[in-house]
């Protein structure tokens with residue numbers, strides 16, 4: 300079943316799958332081959348319609364769209380979009396603090412405005428008020444907008460008793476060099492899209508929507524590989540040149556949902572039920588000391604990670620997806636994957652099963668005062684409980700990770716990301732109106 304939408308008009312046959320009437324007509328009307336790719340990646344459904352001649356821009360522009368431009372991710376669903384979807388080429392993360400005097404009522408109105416805007420932009424439509432035109436001609440381009448609440452949000456809105464304990468501040472780590480101005484925040488928004496203008500359009504629209512209710516606390520920009528740049532889809536590389544993401548939990552694994560999402564129903568106090576199907580995001584700006592890293596030989600770099608640079612295969616052999624053999628020793632009597640290798644120390648079997656879904660963006664903010672690139676990883680990871688995901692792993696990495704010599708954690712945030720909205724609902728409604 301396909302839901303047809305044109306501007307605001309919709310039928311309710313299937314709230315998860317959306318295709319604009321113009322796209323549908325364009326697709327059906329094409330004489331040649333028609334590709335209609337429907338794929339579910341975890342909670343958020345992805346839909347793309349392409350024809351020989353492409354499809355017209357749902358946003359109102361005249362041009363034809365490639366599949367990259369036409370791909371649309373549903374805003375409504377069990378989980379918010381932007382958690383299990385493939386990495387997009389462009390990302391923005393932005394944190395806001397509620398303005399002095401703003402409380403629960405203003406926060407609810409803001410989340411309502413933001414959700415309305417995000418729902419429309421993710422469908423490839425114009426912003427509800429005073430659209431800037433930045434994304435005219437473009438399709439939704441896999442845009443996702445994801446909203447979260449920081450620890451301080453609950454005090455500001457008088458909802459302290461509804462704050463889950465999982466949102467307790469992260470512990471200090473010895474290697475942290477955190478900038479408080481670029482950490483935390485009442486509200487957090489993650490934007491991803493496969494087109495830079497579409498991503499910026501969303502950022503600008505949401506910033507304008509904030510109006511007098513909230514002020515920007517910090518904002519960061521990131522990027523990943525553009526889909527289609529490689530011969531076949533592959534795990535992304537980071538700015539150190541490593542294949543990064545191999546060990547991520549996979550949606551097909553039976554315990555995936557349990558690891559990444561808060562259970563839909565209990566256990567836990569009823570006051571925290573609003574987080575059912577939600578997730579917790581840990582966000583760290585991690586600077587890479589690239590001049591130091593680039594001085595290392597490839598062999599030395601591979602010892603730091605425990606995997607080969609070219610293919611991402613473990614040093615114990617095989618291909619990228621071959622499990623690491625952590626018990627293998629070389630002729631020199633040393634473990635083949637060194638005891639301080641990053642992939643060994645962070646592996647779930649070394650951390651009582653602790654796992655997280657890493658979904659980062661690279662960043663490059665020019666050249667720092669010391670003449671080295673101000674570049675690295677906007678590390679974003681998702682888990683049902685940070686105390687069974689990020690925290691134990693980072694504790695261990697903090698004590699003996701060979702990668703520590705080449706990175707610096709510069710900012711940090713932890714956010715409760717509520718479940719996806721139902722049709723007509725706004726994100727966080729079950730907290731703010733429950």
Ligand SMILES: C=CC1=C(C)c2cc3[nH]c(cc4nc(cc5[nH]c(cc1n2)c(C)c5CCC(=O)O)C(CCC(=O)O)=C4C)c(C)c3C=C
Nearest residue numbers: 541542543544545546585604642645646647676692693706
């Ligand atoms: C606390 C969590 C982690 C931080 C912080 C972190 C930073 C970080 N990692 C890389 C590069 C790689 N990480 C890899 C694996 C990996 N890393 C973590 C956790 C953190 N990384 C986990 C849980 C894993 C998976 C371990 C496993 O399941 O085997 C890898 C290897 C490839 C892969 O599995 O993704 C690389 C490469 C950088 C550059 C970085 C900070 C800048």
Ligand SMILES: [Fe+2]
Nearest residue numbers: 641642645657
């Ligand atoms: Fe890592």
